[in-house]
Amino acid sequence: MIKYDLSRQRVKTSLLFVFLLVFPFYLSYQLYYLDKIFFFCPVEYKQDTVIIRHDSYGSGDFLSNRGGSRKHNGIDLQAKFGAAVYAVRAGKVTRAQFHRGMGNFIEISHPSGGYVTIYGHLSKIEVRAGQLVRQGQKIGAVGKTGNANHRGVIPHLHFEIRKNGMPLDPMKFIE
């Protein structure tokens, strides 16, 4: 009887020990992937003023015309070629590949709210599909790949936010 109680006590002590050992790691992991703000701007701007690309090849506004019935499902954030591109929220990279129109692009699925974000025309992709990213993590660089690969097109990040599959105006989130 006494022996039984002792082993029970030992199990309790070791469980507590394991908890105390694992919990700080678990907590720091959770904090690492915690969003500090609602949406991080995917490109850095001085004075936080977003610049939308406008050139003779098109307007970078949300839902601007793209020929026929096609609409622009995102915004074009004008930036220097090679400028850093950041994940707007923590999430999992679901695609990091080349597409004829979008060029090198990254798609991230975010764990809450049904949000998916897309980053296109990149010159560099620095993540791979399946990878977890944190908010504000550098994922690539601004470029001119895909249909932005034309001398007259100003370097920009094509950026989309979709909620449950529906494209939303990113300006409502990042400004």
Ligand SMILES: [Zn+2]
């Ligand atoms: Zn675009």
